């Protein structure tokens with residue numbers, strides 16, 4: 001615990017490849033396409049509003065050189081009226097832009113989030129082994145919000161401000177080209193500095209967003225593991241780990257703020273100096289009668305109207321960079337290859353639910369002739385395992401006959417969970433094959449495989465849903481009657497009936513409001529609700545007290561009689577549910593036989609069983625029970 005509490009979580013496992021911000025952002029196009037008309041309209045309206053802002057200096061020039069110089073009050077009022085109208089039109093158009101983008105952008109964000117969620121569900125378990133959940137959470141929340149903000153604001157305003165600056169420059173040069181050139185002198189150094197800033201900011205933005213992901217992971221783990229943290233009194237070390245991460249994030253954010261402050265300073269100071277210089281030069285020219293006062297007022301008003309578009313470039317670039325990083329992070333997940341619903345050889349399964357005669361093996365193939373669950377020369381290595389380590393499973397040959405229950409026993413870390421994970425195709429073997437009722441598992445679609453095989457894992461996960469929804473998740477199309485039968489089988493009908501709303505009771509996040517044994521029984525009910533042909537149970541009785549365990553065992557015995565099952569067992573009471581036992585040692589099956597045969601003939605098995613607390617008593621107690 002100390003280790004986990006102190007260890008900071010991994011960031012995304014991929015080494016991010018930094019592409020140009022524009023290329024990254026262009027990847028958003030498929031999601032933006034459906035709302036492109038509104039977005040372009042919004043951009044057009046904003047450009048129009050900005051250009052109206054640039055007409056104001058021209059009205060000022062007319063006002064100063066005309067009615068003001070001629071002391072014409074009527075003309076002055078008229079000029080004032082024009083200015084007011086232009087101001088109102090500009091404000092209204094910016095309002096229209098906001099209305100135009102609000103709804104479509106919310107739908108872009110929703111579509112992206114939905115696509116991400118769907119994709120994450122279809123990614124292989126090996127992906128989830130590698131990725132910290134906080135990294136996925138932060139991509140689905142913070143990064144997508146950043147993208148919505150980018151589409152609503154910086155994207156449009158980079159366009160609008162670019163157009164405004166261009167039109168403004170033309171107007172300035174047309175009004176007085178010599179003053180215009182002085183004003184535009186800082187453009188080149190500004191461009192160089194902006195590109196330096198962009199490169200530095202991109203690195204900092206990526207770091208900050210990854211750190212937010214790490215922080216999310218710690219918060220998530222702390223909330224889910226709150227009982228362990230409190231139970232072991234680890235709140236201080238957990239708080240230290242959290243503080244360390246927040247400190248790192250703070251340092252990165254401060255670095256970002258410093259970069260932003262520096263570019264902001266340059267972007268505001270250089271144009272300010274240029275405006276000062278043109279003011280002096282312009283005033284001298286007006287004094288020399290080389291320039292009209294109205295032209296100078298219009299020139300300076302245009303220059304001032306361009307200040308916001310120029311000033312904003314710094315933070316617009318910063319926001320665009322963050323959005324490019326968010327896009328990269330989003331597509332790092334989306335680019336991961338999802339598992340297809342096809343069998344490994346590309347054939348979509350036939351839909352037959354195996355009765356021994358269905359295709360999948362060659363004629364005369366013993367595995368084909370043999371029904372049940374067959375492992376033939378199965379080897380498995382985790383994708384992220386070190387090259388120089390042996391495969392987790394090697395040369396597994398095992399035949400579980402139709403209707404038979406096989407217990408899988410082995411020392412901790414011997415590969416029991418890994419072996420069971422191959423049957424519902426959470427992973428595919430790296431060599432060899434598995435057949436179910438004579439059909440190669442790899443030739444079945446994942447849906448078919450999962451319709452044939454049901455699983456209950458050691459850690460019974462329940463979702464924030466009702467009891468009924470949690471159980472019925474185990475089989476498509478299962479009805480109320482199946483639900484009640486499954487609850488009875490798992491000996492869960494009693495406590496579920498006592499819940500405030502029975503099967504309609506919400507069991508809360510991770511089913512935390514239920515006891516470990518209750519959760520395990522609901523997970524069992526989920527496994528048996530679809531009357532699966534093959535049942536895989538990973539130590540399903542580990543969290544039950546002796547009394548409840550006996551009840552569930554009795555019920556399970558009935559279920560196991562109608563199915564072919566592989567049951568990971570740590571204690572004799574579970575082993576005794578099985579017809580035969582397979583001993584897994586160092587990734588190989590080293591012995592197969594009945595519990596009593598192995599107990600008698602296999603010292604490793606005998607040691608394993610005797611090492612189980614309460615084994616002897618329970619085994620003795622079970623001796624008298626009818627072992628199938």
Ligand SMILES: Nc1ncnc2c1ncn2[C@@H]1O[C@H](COP(=O)(O)OP(=O)(O)OP(=O)(O)O)[C@@H](O)[C@H]1O
Nearest residue numbers: 129382384385392411412413414415416417418419
């Ligand atoms: N995702 C993974 N990536 C790499 N190695 C893994 C992964 N999951 C498990 N392993 C390794 O595979 C080996 C077998 O693990 P497995 O969980 O199958 O053992 P087990 O027999 O079920 O253990 P236990 O009885 O403690 O549950 C272990 O050495 C484990 O460290």
